[in-house]
Amino acid sequence: MFTFKQFAIHQDRCAMKVGTDGVLLGAWAQVEHCQHILDVGTGTGLIALMAAQRSEAHIVGIDLDADAVSQASENAASSPWSHRIQMIEMDVKMMGASNQGDPSSSTPCYPLFDAILCNPPYFANSLKSPDAARTMARHTDTLSFDELAHSASRLLSPKGELSVVIPHDRATDMTVSAACYGLFATRQTIVCPVEGAKPKRILMAFSREGAPHTPETLCIHDTQRQYTPEYVRLVEDFYLKM
Secondary structure, eight states: OEEOSSOEEOOTTOSSOOOHHHHHHHHHSOOTTOSEEEEETOTTSHHHHHHHHHOOOEEEEEESOHHHHHHHHHHHHTSTTGGGEEEEEOOGGGOEETTSSOTTOSSOEEOOEEEEEEOOOOBSSSOOOSOHHHHHHHBTTSOOHHHHHHHHHHHEEEEEEEEEEEEGGGHHHHHHHHHHTTOEEEEEEEEEEETTSOOOEEEEEEESSOOOOOOEEEEEEOTTSOBOHHHHHHHTTTOTTO
């Protein structure tokens, strides 16, 4: 179990455990004024729960892994925001928005989302794990950047944002995929594990309108391996020892 200040995450049945990427995205995405939020590939439910702590929104978390959905549902149910969080075994590519498609269809429909958050699978050609659930969570076989961008373009509200955390060297791939479906960058934060080190991750937000911006840089540790003040400010509402 991983204990945060306002909620706890049980993760023994989830392929992907609590990690820095998810915490970064959950703390960074702009969710404060949202009414409806979608967490794609929710896993343990971590990002959905962080979004619940930071907003008054109704939140839907989806995942392809039935065990993950079951555990995420239990994590949400034991949180202070259980009445605002729904966890569903669902493929985002199959989700329909309430104002699209045939109203007589049996496929469940959802509202347009003000924010879509995703810590997506991003390994395209690497060695796969013998653990099928872990492979599904980590490899783009189940959700490519193109498929994520296409789904977001269908499900976002007019001014909604798609926010992701991905490897820094995949930023151009994600930008091109998003642009193909009419989504353009509004914010970017380059993440370095240590001051002076090469970037490992990038946080990116996309909307239909886009926005002029200069990418920011966030270092997690300083050269003495202490957390930087910028990182502490970002995550201190969540971690117990910050």
